[in-house]
Amino acid sequence: MNWLNSEAFTVLDQKIIWSDMIGNIFGLAALALGWRRSVWTWPVQFLAGLILFGAFFGHLAGSAGKQVVVMLVALYGWWQWQRRKGEGADGQIAVRFATWAERAAMLAAAAVGTVAVALLFEAFPNLSWDPWPDAYIFVGTIVAMYAQARGMVEFWFAWLLVDLVGVPLNFANGYAFSGFVYVIYGALVLWGMRDWWLRSRTTTALEGAHA
Numbered sequence: 001m002n003w004l005n006s007e008a009f010t011v012l013d014q015k016i017i018w019s020d021m022i023g024n025i026f027g028l029a030a031l032a033l034g035w036r037r038s039v040w041t042w043p044v045q046f047l048a049g050l051i052l053f054g055a056f057f058g059h060l061a062g063s064a065g066k067q068v069v070v071m072l073v074a075l076y077g078w079w080q081w082q083r084r085k086g087e088g089a090d091g092q093i094a095v096r097f098a099t100w101a102e103r104a105a106m107l108a109a110a111a112v113g114t115v116a117v118a119l120l121f122e123a124f125p126n127l128s129w130d131p132w133p134d135a136y137i138f139v140g141t142i143v144a145m146y147a148q149a150r151g152m153v154e155f156w157f158a159w160l161l162v163d164l165v166g167v168p169l170n171f172a173n174g175y176a177f178s179g180f181v182y183v184i185y186g187a188l189v190l191w192g193m194r195d196w197w198l199r200s201r202t203t204t205a206l207e208g209a210h211a
Contacts (some may be wrong), residue, residue: 019055023048028184034148034155035192037092039085042078045145046071062188065127065140073142077149078168084151088199095196098152106154113139128170137166153200162190 013149033041049071056063087094098106104167114135121131128134144158163185 005013007150019052021053023055026051028188031159031185031188031192034190035195037088037095039078039081039093041148042074042081045077046074049074063128069138069142070145073145073149077145080149080151084142093151095151095153098147098150098154099144102150102152106147106158110139110143113142130172133169135163137162137169140165153193156189156196159189160186 001168006018027149030039030041030044030048033044053064053067056067075176081093084093085091114132116131117139121128121135140158140162144155144162147158148153
């Protein structure tokens with residue numbers, strides 16, 4: 001798997017790493033499938049995590065371990081969406097806004113999780129080269145995937161918050177392809193947010209009609 005960490009090509013003096021490029025391509029595909037509320041978003045996310053695990057295993061234990069967590073959450077998302085298929089008016093999963101209690105719980109989990117993971121990274125420097133931003137991105141990704149698994153519109157807001165830190169961090173650490181695809185990510189997130197937002201109104205209307 002060493003070839004995954006080798007240079008694929010160079011663009012504008014930025015070295016493009018195979019694992020970074022492949023991971024982002026799968027990430028874009030997973031995001032697009034999530035926008036369409038296709039259950040296949042989860043196998044794609046799992047595969048992306050598996051590829052990155054192979055890239056990091058053996059020399060970046062912290063990064064490899066994070067991909068294991070991502071794969072586990074992807075399995076949880078697959079299970080949730082398989083159970084909830086057909087709830088939406090179009091036969092897909094139904095989406096909704098989180099309750100205030102759910103929002104508070106996710107924010108609290110994100111805050112506590114970020115601090116705990118960052119302190120772990122600081123205690124074991126070999127797990128991360130930039131503990132606090134890395135912890136923020138890791139925990140934010142898990143929270144976003146959880147919200148997606150539960151069909152919450154807040155999933156898109158969480159991804160935006162992760163990208164605000166993740167993109168400059170990727171550039172700083174030599175993962176230029178992540179920065180180059182940010183515009184595409186941003187467009188997909190905005191379109192997906194709009195689509196889920198509008199669909200959440202349909203879900204609310206149907207729930208009101210059956211009340």
